[in-house]
Amino acid sequence: MTPPRDLIGYGASPPDPRWPGGARVAVQFVVNYEEGAENSVLNGDAGSEAFLSEMVGAGSHPDRAMAMESLYEYGARAGFWRLHRLFTARGVPVTAFAVAKAMEANPSAVAAMQDAGWEIASHGLRWIDYQTVPEATERAHIAEAIALHTALTGARPLGWYQGRTSPNTARLVAEEGGFLYDADSYADDLPYWDRRHGAAQLIVPYTLDANDMKMVALNGFTE
Numbered sequence: 620m621t622p623p624r625d626l627i628g629y630g631a632s633p634p635d636p637r638w639p640g641g642a643r644v645a646v647q648f649v650v651n652y653e654e655g656a657e658n659s660v661l662n663g664d665a666g667s668e669a670f671l672s673e674m675v676g677a678g679s680h681p682d683r684a685m686a687m688e689s690l691y692e693y694g695a696r697a698g699f700w701r702l703h704r705l706f707t708a709r710g711v712p713v714t715a716f717a718v719a720k721a722m723e724a725n726p727s728a729v730a731a732m733q734d735a736g737w738e739i740a741s742h743g744l745r746w747i748d749y750q751t752v753p754e755a756t757e758r759a760h761i762a763e764a765i766a767l768h769t770a771l772t773g774a775r776p777l778g779w780y781q782g783r784t785s786p787n788t789a790r791l792v793a794e795e796g797g798f799l800y801d802a803d804s805y806a807d808d809l810p811y812w813d814r815r816h817g818a819a820q821l822i823v824p825y826t827l828d829a830n831d832m833k834m835v836a837l838n839g840f841t842e
Contacts, residue, residue, distance in 0.1 A: 621815050628807055636809055647823075650702055650737075651782075652717040653746040654695035655724035659688065662720075662745070670748070670783075671832055695725050707735045716742040716780045716802070719767040729771055740778030740802070741768050749785040758791050765797070778802065780825060789813065793820040 638645050657668040660683055667684035668677075668691065677687060706713050715732050717739050722729050732739050743749075744764035749757050769775045779792050780802035792801050793816035800810070800823040812819040 623815070625806070625815075628811065629809065633809060648706065648711055648713045650699070650706075650713055650715045651742060652694075652699065652715050652721050652728065653742065654691045654699075654721050656718040656720035656744075656746040657691055658747055659683070664747070668746075695721070695728065699725075699728055700731075703731055703735065712736070712738075714738040714740055714778065716740050716778075716782075717768075718742040718746050719744050719764040719771070721746065722771050723767060726771070733772065738778065739768070739772055739776065740780060741765065741776035741798075743781040743783075746783070748783040749781065749788060750783070752785055754785075754787045754791070757785055757787055761791055761795060765795070778823075789820070790816040793818060 636645070656662070658664045658670075658679065659667060660681070666679035666681050668679070668687050673690055677684070713732075713735070715737050717729070717732070719741065721742075722739075729739070741764050744760040744767070749760075752760075765775055775797060777797075777799040779798045779800070781788055781792075782803070784803050788803060789801065792798060792803070793813070796818065798820070800821045801813070802823050802825045804813075804822045804824045805827055806822075807824045810821060810823045813822050814820075
C-alpha cells in the first residue's frame with residue numbers, strides 16, 4: 620500500500636534535472652491573479668476576505684469590507700499592469716496562476732497575458748479556502764474552472780495551482796487527468812511524480828520562500 624505521505628523523496632541522491640543549456644537553476648516567474656474571486660458577500664459568501672492582505676489580522680465580516688475590497692482591486696487595476704510592463708519590457712517568460720472568476724471579471728488582463736505569450740495556468744474557480752468544502756462541490760468547482768478558463772482563453776489550462784487546498788484536491792486533480800503538472804506542493808526543490816492517486820501526476824513544487832506574501836506575514840519573514 621502506498622503511504623499517505625512521502626517523507627523520503629529523492630533522499631540522498633537527487634537526480635540531475637538536466638536543465639536546458641546546462642543551466643544549474645531553473646526559475647519560474649509566476650504572477651498570481653486572484654482579484655475579484657476572493658471571499659465577498661458580492662460573490663455569495665458568508666463574509667469578507669480575511670486572508671493575505673496588507674491589513675494583518677483583518678477579520679471576516681458578514682458585509683462588504685470596503686478597505687479589503689480596495690486592496691484586492693489595486694491588484695487588478697494597477698499591480699497587474701505594473702508587473703506586465705516590467706516582464707514584457709524585458710521579454711521574460713511568465714506563468715500566470717489565474718483564478719477563473721478573476722479572469723472573467725477582467726478580460727483586458729487576460730488579453731494582455733495572451734498577447735505577451737504568458738502561460739495561463741489554472742488557479743481554481745475561486746480564491747477561497749477549500750479545506751472544509753465538500754468533495755462534490757470542489758470537484759464541480761474544478762470542472763467549472765476548466766470550462767470557464769477554456770471559454771476565456773480558447774484553450775484548457777495545462778497547469779494547476781489552487782493554493783488553498785483541501786485533503787481531496789490532489790486526488791481530484793489527478794482524477795481529472797488533463798493537467799501536465801500540479802503545483803500544489805511545497806515538498807521538494809525538484810519536480811517529482813505523485814503516484815498516490817492512480818495514474819502518476821507530475822508535481823512542479825511551488826516555492827514560497829520567493830513569494831511576496833513574506834511582506835505581509837508575521838512569521839519571521841519580515842526582517
